[in-house]
Amino acid sequence: MDVDAFVVAHRPTWDRLEDLIKRRNKLSGAEVDELVDLYQRVSTHLSMVRSSSSDSALIGRLSTLVARARSAVTGAHAPLWSEFRKFWTVSFPVVAYRCWRWWLGSAIGFTIVAVAIGIWVASNPEVQATIGTPSDIEQLVNHDFESYYSENPAGSFALRVWINNSWVAAQCIAFAVLLGLPIPYILFQNAANVGVAGGLMFDAGKGGLFLGLLTPHGLLELTAVFLAAAAGMRLGWSVIVAGDRPRAQVLAEQGRAVVAVAIGLVAVLLLSGLIEALVTPSPFPTWVRIAIGVLAEVAFLAYVVYFGRRAVAAGESGDVADAPDFVPTR
The missing domain is CATH 1.20.58 (Methane Monooxygenase Hydroxylase; Chain G, domain 1)
Incomplete structure (x- = not known):
């Protein structure tokens, strides 16, 4: 040598x-x-x-x-608090920020379907007749819809809401393994349910009550569902158009990013469940309840944009495999 x-x-x-x-x-x-x-x-x-x-x-x-x-x-090894901080300031927001187009597309599609079905139901007595008898519909619009939010103790109701919402988001995450193909159908089902309820309430002259009860928690709740759907569908599309990269590698990387979304949404849906259990049925004026829901929504979106944009600028991908289990030491 x-x-x-x-x-x-x-x-x-x-x-x-x-x-x-x-x-x-x-x-x-x-x-x-x-x-x-x-x-x-x-x-x-x-x-x-x-x-x-x-x-x-x-x-x-x-x-x-x-x-x-x-x-x-x-x-x-990196301390637990450091990993916790990195997850909430990098891993979760960067994945949410990177899939904003899918996220926004899911929200727009959901809204269009829900509004279209609501108008269809409200303007067609024949359609309403297929949904239920006049007495059933009257019971729903005059009693059941509003009492749903107050008939159970707040604690147990919050837990039930959180489990239900987490299940919907979990389906979107789980169907990512099928390249996200079933996810549009899940969104359509939920949009149809919202549209039917809204159509019946507006037709009965109770549109204000409907929006007043749904908006406080619904903004954050639906945003979480849209994010779960976006992450799942983005995974499927990334695998389909993998380019020159091996599809198995793309699936693994995007799959780990979807895991970050799933973990983060546990906390987001918990917050929306608490709002639904404590704020929605509260005696506060409608505008106060809606303002709380809007504030929570704006805070979450600002959090994603601020930390997500910063992480993207730093070259972060959200792939949990990129996070080292050590820190350099002296």
Whole structure:
């Protein structure tokens, strides 16, 4: 081995690794990945020098550099609070932000279907006759719809709502394994249910009551469902148009991102369930209840946009496999 030529060829790599080691507590995610890569490459260099040269000075320098790099890479596991913080400031919002087109498309499609069915039901007595008898419809619009939100204790009702909403979102997440193909049907079913109820209530002159009871929790609740649907459908489309990348790799990466959405939506749906149990049936004026729902919705969207945009700018993907289980240490 020509030691001088070897040193000239690889010195920039060694200098770069040393620089990363010195700044190990202030590295970005990309620089942490680079640190690991350079550690592996310089370990190979050390092995080559040991087997082909007797230059003790060079062997000593590379041995020290590799030992320091190993300590930086494997020195300590990231604390739980750090992982928790990264999930809520990076992993979840960046996935939500990246699929905003699918998210918005789901919301627009849902709204169009719900409004169209509502108008159809409200303007056609024949359609209403297929839904139920006049006494059944009267019971629904005059009693059942409103009492649904107050007939049970708030705690048990919140739990039941959370389970129900989580189930709808879970179906969207679960059907991601089928490339998201059944998800539009799930959205259509829920849009049809909202449209039928809205059509009956508006036809009975109780549109204000309908919106006053649905809006406080419905904004955040439906937003969560749309996000779950968007993540599932985006996964399917990514696999279909994988380009030059192996479809199995795309499926794995997007699947891990969908997991991040699923975990995040547990908290979002819990909040919407609490609003439905505590705010919707409360004695507050309608405008106050709606204002609380709008505030929760705006806060969630602002959270996603702020942290999601920042994470995208930093090159984050939301793939949980990208998150290291260690932090560089001294």
